[in-house]
Amino acid sequence: MSQLHSRDYERMLDLLVAVLENDDPASSGQLIAEQLRAAFDCNTVIFAELRPVQRTGRAEGWAPESLGASAEEVIRRRVLQNHPLISYMAADLRGPVIVSDICERWRHSQIYSEARRDYGTTQQLGLPLPPAEPGVLRAVSLGRLGDFSAHELAFAERIQPLLVSADRHIREQTRLREALAAADATARPVEDHGLTPRELTVLGLLAEGLTADGIGRRLTISPHTVNRHLEKIYRKLGTNNRVSTVSLARRSGLVV
Template sequence: MPQLHARDYERMLDIVVAVLESENPGELRHLIAEHLLDALDCGTVIFARLPAGDDRAGHVEGWAPRRLGGDAMTDMVQRRIRQRHPLIPYLAVGERVPVTMNQLCGDSRWHNSRWRSEAHRDYGTTDQLALPMPAENGALRAISLGRDGAFTEHDLAFATRIQPLLATADRHVRELHRLREAVAATAPGVDPGVDLGAGAGAGRLAVAQSHGLTPRELTVLGLLSEGITAHGIGRRLTISPHTVNRHLEKIYRKLGTNNRVSTVLLAKQAGIVP
């Protein structure tokens, strides 16, 4: 595998920082897509959700550049499903290694395919690189990157190294969405899609920010309030128990507590968690 450079790791770190500093889960996949667009010099980046069976439904969860529009991206994904894009059977058999379409199809088949000609016509891209992502509720998921020109072995090495990071960020996004939905279910006036700092309507989410809690710390606190251990939180978020404990130490300091029981009790009394 080709050697990665210092700049490659700087770009990975940029994505980590962007994810942890973002206060709006609804924008995180778009944010990651924009960073990948720049890091790999792409024309398009799409978080795609694909059917595992005969169901032809599919949609996008994030994309870049944003000007392409969600409706157009969803239409394109559904068209690729009808056209039996080679990525779908690749994901369906459990493959998780980043791959280019040239590798999947062979140069000749890909070059003469409808998938490539339409991508070139609509977006100016001639090659695609797919990063499989964790499946969810039976649906196959992947990040598809398009470029005018072939992806290199170095690009594949970068994709392989960053894939676990992106999977962890994806779980972080899902946990934040789940926490917001739980908050909304117990507080009907709260919109689960608002930013943490959106003002009067943000309810518990604004309270969390007033205590200085980051989105990641709020996610950890929400799982803690459900009685999940540090090891369990680590497995859920794909981080080490040591990292979980560091988050807990920061939460204790910000809330002025010193143990889990008092922290959860205070968080519930303050309205930070349901």
């Protein structure tokens, strides 16, 4: 494997900090896209959700500005064209991959021609994400003019687990916020007790009855890391156990 540089590790840290310190999950995709564009010097970043059986999908994309509704149309077209990443992920292959490595006639394909025409990209690097539900394939696709190097592929292999963890954090953060909004709690917090977005997510899962092991599996972190978050939550709320913490959080409107 190609040796990573100190700047690569700095970029990984930048990506994690950007996600974990962001209290608006709706903007997290753009933050991640900005970090990936800088790290890989790419033209486009697309978060794709593919449904091959239904021959459709959805996406968010930046190039570098938001692609808006056009990203959805691109993904639907790529599903119909059977983009090489679809077969790759359908075979349960999960490592980062350069698309030309899995498609012999990549430079002669319609997908290549359209990507070059529309975005000026000639190569794509796919980073698969865990499926959110059966039959759905998910990935981050990076596109740029010029090839990705062996070093960049090695960097992608190291950064992929961080993307998986960030993805799960964002999905849980979004779900918990939607549940709180749906509950329309009368006791809204006057202030958040200094809890970080990550701590609020852990607190929300704690309120749902998950153990440290369960929270760790949900967020792809270790139980030890969960317990460190819980220690900080207890300190900030002035509590010392699960029951009193969840009770105070509910009275404050922090959780449902």
